[in-house]
Amino acid sequence: MIGAGIKRxxxxxxxxxxxxxxxxxxxxxxxxxxxxxxxxxxxxxAALYPMLYRMEQQRWIRGSWETSANGRKRRCYxxxxxxxxxxxxxxxxxxxxxxxxxxxxxxxxx
Amino acid sequence: MPDWQELVRRRLSGLALDASEKEEVHAExxxxxxxxxxxxxxxGLPEKEAAERTMEQVSDWRDLQAKILIARRGEFMRKRAQQxxxxxxxxxxxxxxxxxxxxxxxxxxxxxxxxxxxTILFDVPWLAALPFIGALGAYLSSRAGAARTIVxxxxxxxxxxxxxxxxxxFPIAMIVDPIIGNHVDFRNVATELLxxxxxxxxxxxxxxxxxxxxxxxxxxxxxxxxxxxxxSEAKDA
Numbered sequence: 001m002i003g004a005g006i007k008r009x010x011x012x013x014x015x016x017x018x019x020x021x022x023x024x025x026x027x028x029x030x031x032x033x034x035x036x037x038x039x040x041x042x043x044x045x046a047a048l049y050p051m052l053y054r055m056e057q058q059r060w061i062r063g064s065w066e067t068s069a070n071g072r073k074r075r076c077y078x079x080x081x082x083x084x085x086x087x088x089x090x091x092x093x094x095x096x097x098x099x100x101x102x103x104x105x106x107x108x109x110x
Numbered sequence: 111m112p113d114w115q116e117l118v119r120r121r122l123s124g125l126a127l128d129a130s131e132k133e134e135v136h137a138e139x140x141x142x143x144x145x146x147x148x149x150x151x152x153x154g155l156p157e158k159e160a161a162e163r164t165m166e167q168v169s170d171w172r173d174l175q176a177k178i179l180i181a182r183r184g185e186f187m188r189k190r191a192q193q194x195x196x197x198x199x200x201x202x203x204x205x206x207x208x209x210x211x212x213x214x215x216x217x218x219x220x221x222x223x224x225x226x227x228x229t230i231l232f233d234v235p236w237l238a239a240l241p242f243i244g245a246l247g248a249y250l251s252s253r254a255g256a257a258r259t260i261v262x263x264x265x266x267x268x269x270x271x272x273x274x275x276x277x278x279x280f281p282i283a284m285i286v287d288p289i290i291g292n293h294v295d296f297r298n299v300a301t302e303l304l305x306x307x308x309x310x311x312x313x314x315x316x317x318x319x320x321x322x323x324x325x326x327x328x329x330x331x332x333x334x335x336x337x338x339x340x341x342s343e344a345k346d347a
Contacts, residue, residue: 025141026138026141026142027141027142027145027146044166044167044168045139045142045143045146045167045168045174046167046168046169046170046173046174046177048142049135049138049139049142049174049178049181050174050177050178050180050181051181053178053181053182054181057181057182057186065134072141073137073141074141075134075137075138075141
């Protein structure tokens with residue numbers, strides 16, 4: 001079973017990576033992550049918003065209300081400089097972890 | 111189409127946030143549900159099924175409410191405790207301990223200084239220990255990632271706690287003393303306040319702040335060096 005820490009780490013990495021491409025509102029953010037991971041990562045509303053609010057408290061992302069072209073008000077999230085700074089080491093950590101796991105599974109197969 | 115705004119408002123009615131913040135959360139979640147529902151309908155699902163599938167996104171509304179509250183408030187409270195309350199109270203306990211034990215251990219008597227307000231007492235060994243206590247409070251606060259203002263507040267916390275206690279006791283004494291028959295001379299109140307303020311707040315506060323400032327300057331210097339290093343790392347990456 002995947003631990004809560006690992007789950008949280010992957011979810012945060014996913015959100016920060018997608019927001020690096022540009023600001024998005026919650027629903028679109030979840031959809032983009034699902035599309036880009038071919039459905040491997042899915043966020044329900046119950047999982048997404050507590051995480052977004054926590055990341056906002058940590059000042060990695062900032063939410064602000066914006067009105068779309070069709071007049072709908074949506075809360076858009078964008079990456080902050082602190083979020084950009086967080087993304088670099090986070091990405092490196094996950095690359096190292098997956099690299100190590102890959103080497104391990106290859107060695108076990110050989 | 112279901113009234114998503116009303117539904118969220120009803121299900122998350124117990125969300126203990128400010129009215130405006132609560133309204134914001136309700137509006138944001140309702141917009142998400144509305145969008146999900148709209149997408150499912152556009153994909154050809156009948157309205158009833160689309161509504162059911164949308165609702166499946168939240169299996170436990172009470173749990174979601176608790177999680178939102180922790181995310182919005184918990185982090186702030188946890189940080190505030192680590193950055194201010196714990197270092198501040200530790201500094202307060204240490205300063206009280208030293209105030210009670212140091213004069214006995216060293217056998218030193220309070221030093222008296224004559225001023226226009228009268229005789230002011232200073233506990234020199236205690237005052238000498240205060241910069242170190244202020245520095246400890248500031249160090250613990252800095253280590254928890256506090257901003258400079260919070261770091262300095264943590265360092266002078268012992269005198270702030272004393273001031274709060276005095277502000278509470280003083281009006282009570284003003285009411286109680288006449289009742290129990292003690293004569294209160296209001297002309298002396300300002301003089302007494304000045305004397306108490308000098309020996310218990312201003313001078314000890316300055317001593318604590320000295321230690322706090324040294325640590326704050328040191329950490330400020332270190333964090334700016336780290337930021338420069340992280341920036342250069344990020345550029346290299």
